Amino acid sequence: MGRHSNSVKQKLRKGLWSPEEDEKLLNYITRFGVGCWSSVPQHAGLQRCGKSCRLRWINYLRPDLKRGTFSQQEENIILDLHQVLGNRWAQIAAQLPGRTDNEIKNFWNSCLKKKLMKQGIDPNTHKPVMDNAYAIDKQIECFDKESEFYPSSSSSMPVAVELEHAFHINNGGVMLSSSSSSMETGSIHDTYLSKSVCDPLLVEFKSGRECSSNTNSSNMNTSLSAGFQLMTFEGYVGQWQHHMHDLHVNNTQDFNIYSMGSLPGEYPDVFHQT
DNA sequence: AAAAACTGCAACCGCCAGATA
């Protein structure tokens, strides 16, 4: 209670502000300054809650507001700050005189976000997007069929296996083991640049999905590869990033590898090696 | 010309933390 007691007492206006209301609020704040917002409506003769008055002042009536389209410089600042601060709009706004958090938030949601996605950049991480749900489903579909286990490759060796080599070599066998002979990192990168490849972890990942919906523990054990245990979805994505880094692949899009980053919560359980 | 879809933005809502009674 308490918090909304005023709105119960008298019918408060909602929605867009009329020019008359703006004038009343502007006059009041100009005369008395910003103080206790809860008392502003009464003193200014407004049928609004104090919170609404505050918002109207901050986002619209304040004399130091800039308005108008964002400059390229402002856009760059927002992008840079968002990369560091995330959705802390108030903190971002603090670095842009004359701009409000609401304004920046709207600009981000309606414009910048789309712009980044068009460029293939994940607006949340500011890193290149290397995945999509369709690709993942296709890949799972691929694993469902034994005969199509490995996608086509110019190499005689199945791509997934070759990547396993690469991971083995570059991680000292930490992530995935391989019984075959070694290959050099450089050649892996050169060979598979711009090729569609399978995600070698997806086998484990897919097993995990099946297991997570299966309460029978013995089934779970048989589905698990030796030495693998459940890990979170985020963990899975992290593993992939490590792989790419270890392969000296800066632009993961070159590999056209499908990760799971855009599906938070959808596939909650995957595996990693113990 | 009209309807539907899209877009941008203003405003609201719920939550939280700090201040105060």
Place this chain on the structure above:
DNA sequence: CTATCTGGCGGTTGCAGTTTT
């Protein structure tokens, strides 16, 4: 210490204007 109030914040909604069909 607890309850209440207030301001601040980020997420979301709703609406008006614009564009597309």
